[in-house]
Amino acid sequence: MEQDKIGKFIAKLRKEQNLTQDELAKKIGVTDRAISKWENGRGMPDISLIKPLCDELKITINELLSGEKLNKTNYQDKFEENILNTIKHSEKKINKIKLIFKTTISFILLCFIIFITLFLVDINRIKNNKPVLFSTWGYTYTPAIDLHEKEIEIAINDYLSEKLDSESTHHKNEKGFASFRIYLLNEKKKNLHYEIYAWVLEEKYYLENNELKKDSGSSIPYKFIVEFIDDKYIVTDSRIPRDGNLYKADMANIFPRSVRNDMNKVYMDGTIEKLELNIQEQVKLYFHK
Numbered sequence: 001m002e003q004d005k006i007g008k009f010i011a012k013l014r015k016e017q018n019l020t021q022d023e024l025a026k027k028i029g030v031t032d033r034a035i036s037k038w039e040n041g042r043g044m045p046d047i048s049l050i051k052p053l054c055d056e057l058k059i060t061i062n063e064l065l066s067g068e069k070l071n072k073t074n075y076q077d078k079f080e081e082n083i084l085n086t087i088k089h090s091e092k093k094i095n096k097i098k099l100i101f102k103t104t105i106s107f108i109l110l111c112f113i114i115f116i117t118l119f120l121v122d123i124n125r126i127k128n129n130k131p132v133l134f135s136t137w138g139y140t141y142t143p144a145i146d147l148h149e150k151e152i153e154i155a156i157n158d159y160l161s162e163k164l165d166s167e168s169t170h171h172k173n174e175k176g177f178a179s180f181r182i183y184l185l186n187e188k189k190k191n192l193h194y195e196i197y198a199w200v201l202e203e204k205y206y207l208e209n210n211e212l213k214k215d216s217g218s219s220i221p222y223k224f225i226v227e228f229i230d231d232k233y234i235v236t237d238s239r240i241p242r243d244g245n246l247y248k249a250d251m252a253n254i255f256p257r258s259v260r261n262d263m264n265k266v267y268m269d270g271t272i273e274k275l276e277l278n279i280q281e282q283v284k285l286y287f288h289k
Helices: 003-016 021-028 032-039 047-057 061-066 072-127 147-166 244-254 257-263 271-287
Strands: 132-134 139-141 175-189 193-208 211-229 232-239
Touching: 003 032, 003 047, 003 061, 021 032, 021 047, 047 061, 147 175, 147 193, 147 211, 147 232, 175 257, 175 271, 193 271, 211 244, 211 271, 244 257
Parallel strands: none
Antiparallel strands: 132 139, 175 193, 193 211, 211 232
């Protein structure tokens, strides 16, 4: 089927009818871009549009498919030729649809295989009690605390206690307390190097006339670096976001997106309340109150 020839034929007949592309398009219920596409040989009218188009151009379907006016002598020959060309054109369209279908199915299967592979890798890490950042699911998984993680928690607690004790005090018997929630424990080197993302609540208390009073407090997100050195876990570094206009940028640089999303709920999901209760227990034990 010669699309270029048919397109030029449509354009010629349209002009003979003194019709613009837009006017012809409105008569048969299509857009002027469709008419332009046909006339430039970049497509053919849908089968449902062929009869209305022929009626407007005052030609037969056989003439449209031939791309020329026909006389009685060659009408039958062209008719048979057009039938064969139409069958071939239809077969090409069917084959194209089959190819698109096969490509789509192959892509879906590939995505499914990748998804299952990631899932199995994550499941394997869970079984081995390793922390997993689920890119597949969009949330973090923290495994049940084992011996190493318990020791890491102790190391963080010691680090925070030493930090608070080293800070200047305003009262003679002032003492600082800390409580934290770990959001993600990221193992960089098996049992040797960890990145821990946590929210830390710190408060300072003192006794005055045998009455317990609060001096100060802070609620801060932390990134801790914990390493296994000389047979024990110690915090070798820590980072917190800066205040003011730098806070948002620092949060994005320091914390993974999933951790940031969870930390955004820290004042709504009961985290602060639980940390506060833990500090109050520490305060009572220390001051015997």
